Amino acid sequence: MNLTRRFAIFGALGAFLAACAGKPARFLTYNGPEVTRVQVFKGQRILQLLHNNQLLKQYEMEMGFAPEGHKVVEGDGRTPEGAYRINRRNPNSRFHLSLGISYPNSRDIAVARAMGKSPGGDIFIHGTPEMYIGQPDWTWGCIAVTNPEIEEIYAMVRDGTPIFIYP
Template identity: 55%
Template sequence: MNRRTLLLGGCALASLAACGDSGKFITYDGPVVTQIQVFKTNRMMYLLHGDEVLKKYKIGLGGDPIGPKQFEGDGKTPEGLYYINRRNPNSAYYLSIGISYPNPQQVAYAQSQGKQAGGDIFIHGRDGKNKGLGRDWTAGCIAVKDKEIREIYAMVQDGTPIFIFP
């Protein structure tokens, strides 16, 4: 009886483990991503190794995507050269990797206008949120599908340059 209980308990635990999101973190052993290019007008993001496109993704942007981000709460996605500078495995949007916005000049400009430059700009997933709300729904971030952010999270290292074009 003890063996039977142990066996049933083990099967139950194995079943529960299979229900979890064991695929949230994947590994990548391909070419190094040397840069990310984002084209806001086309709503496309490219991961490159040198001049070779490794992956491309359709993206969602800030709720007001035209023009560069200047102030906290303006709903815009930044434009310019930044770097991937952090990761959040517990993101409210599944997984996320941080973009180094704002730079010192952007902070100084916002302050000169009596405002804050904002921050917390990420490439992130959706985690079931905001589906059906249109393509541009973030507060200034770059959104992709959850399965795509798994790839990006595995492929892109901290320090990778990201060029965000109008």
């Protein structure tokens, strides 16, 4: 067998093995009960995943640097309160992995516009960079958990899942 053919065969074999290696470790699989609801209790700093009324998982979390009250305008440092949906996912997040929350809704937009301001956006559940580990309420309005926890949440929660954020 000539040298060029050997390189071609070994190159193809290497590409095949790399493609079969599976997902990176941060992309977990989940085969349990469907998460039908996400609940966030800002006052207790708790995020819960539920299947109907059954608690599946619970996590401690951090949030916006101004934790009291509902997010009203861009840059206020508050985490929204109310009923939203998980509406997107970002596997390339600066914060490890992230799940988008459908803030702002039409009411949020109307309130901010009445003040002549933007309601902001890009509110996510995401991981925590090393420099923020142990710091309380450091986000600009997002909900932060540890990186291993966002890996679980990312695997368990599907787009379209309702999320209820309580004071």
